[in-house]
Amino acid sequence: MDLIYVDHAATSPIHPEVVQEMMPYxxxxxxxxxxxxxxxxKTRQLLDEARRTAAKSIGAAPNQIMFTSGGTEADNAAIFGVAYANKERGNHIITTQIEHHAVLHACEELERQGFEVTYLPVDEKGRISLQDVKDALREDTVLVTIMYGNNEVGTVQDIPAIGELLEDHQAYFHTDAVQAYGVLPLNVDELKVDLLSISGHKINGPKGTGFLYIREGVAIAPSSFGGEQERKRRAGTENVAGIAGLAKAISIMMEQGAEKAAAYLAYKEAMLAILTQEDINFQVNGDPEYGLPHILNVSFPGVKTEVMLVNLDLAGIAASSGSACTAGSVEPSHVLTAMFGKAERTKNSIRFSFGLNNTIEQIEKTAYETAKIVKRLQK
Incomplete structure (x- = not known):
């Protein structure tokens, strides 16, 4: 059986050229x-070159890049770093109900430490309201952290508009751009963000790599203590081989990103066309107008998520619920719950996400197999 991997939003395979680049280190x-x-x-030279590559990919300066172990650490470093360094200016933080747990759990921990956090709601497409951001802002707000593109449903927020809203406010603006990086063009000045998180293993780089963009002048506390690495903000000997791989993945992404994004969008459209043609009952979760090209989240009424995932796996297709699967059961996604409340869609949705090595033939097969399984289960 030929296996088909359509769970690239969870992690992506390492590009062969990335592996080759890492080996000498x-x-x-x-x-x-x-x-x-x-x-x-020799290794210092590699770090300097990698920092320039990372900076160039988002329109930043090299000294604004802090290498991390991935998106979770980058999110944590931004949130805790800003909160701790700016206590005298305020203790209020604004985020959304659909953030990655790296953001949500960090904010919950800050609440336990006495900070106040506002969790903005979203509509049924997963979009927040700019008016809600305005209404939530206070004089003591020190950080607004809102993800660029959602990892479960793919919905993209209007980050530039939020950045413009915050230009005359003391609050720093952070965005988790882990899923958007590589499929959408990102420029930190156009986005008007102060901090931006990236993960290597979502762009065919090695796991355990990533970076945090920190605008010059942003007050941020160190995430670890020891040596003077990363401008005294992240102590510890650098993961040189990993950073070499990350830089190579970024270089490939900058060369091929637009072409790949167009292909992924075509995959999404092809899959939806086949599901429609097969006349099965389904609903798309997310925003068709403001969405990431590589993520397709679909609800199949009458079909439990865990049953669907097992059947897909038996057919050689690796997809995801987009939420935590433990002990054979799938907990309702916090993202879908924020969008639909207790509706059945929170318990019957599957995330397909496209990436390296996928072909249109694979996607068509995935769509037909999905339709076949759904027809059987919906009966």
Missing amino acids: FTEYFGNPSSIHQFGR
């Missing part, structure tokens, strides 16, 4: 970048 170029001898200088 495990063996030949193993020096500590903080060492002044030639072994250290």
Whole structure:
């Protein structure tokens, strides 16, 4: 059986050229970048080049890039870093109900420490209201953290409009751009964000890599203590091989990103056309106008998510619910719950997400197999 992987929003395969780029830094170029001898200088040069590559990909300066172990650490570093460094200015934070748990759980921890957090609601398409952001702003708001594109339903928020709204306010603006990076063009000045999080393994780079963009002048507390790495904001010897791989993945992304995004959108359209043609009962979750090209979240009335996932897996198709699966049961997605309340759609939705190595033939097969399974289960 040929297996089909359509869960790229969870993680993506490493590009072969990325693996090739990393190998010398495990063996030949193993020096500590903080060492002044030639072994250290070689890896320091790699870090400097990688930082320039990362910065270029979002229209930033190299000294505004802090390498991290991925999106979760980048989100945490932004949220805790701003909160702790700006206590004297206020203790209020604004976020949304549909953030990744790296943001939500960080905000919940800050609440336990005495901070106040406003969780903005979303409409049935997963979009927040700009008016709600305005109404939630207070004099003591120090951080607004709103994701760019949702990892479960793909809905994209109007980040530039929110950034413009915050221009005359003291609050720093952070966006989790993990899912948007690589499929949408990002420029931090156009977005008017102060902090932006990225993860390597979502763009065919290695797991355990990522970065946080920090605008010059943003007051942020260190995320770890020790050496003077990452401008004293993240102590610890750098993951040189991982960063080499991340930089290569970013370079490939900048060359091929637009072409790939167009292909993923075509995959989504093809899959929807086949599901419609097969005359099954389904609903699309998310915003068809403001959505990520590689994510398709579909509700199949009368079919339980966990049953659907097992049947897809038996057919050789790896998809996802987009939410935590434990002990054989799928908890209702907090994203879908925020969008639809207790409606049945929170318990019968599947996320298909496209990426490297997918072909139109695979997507068509996925659509036909999905339709076949749904027809059987809906009976």
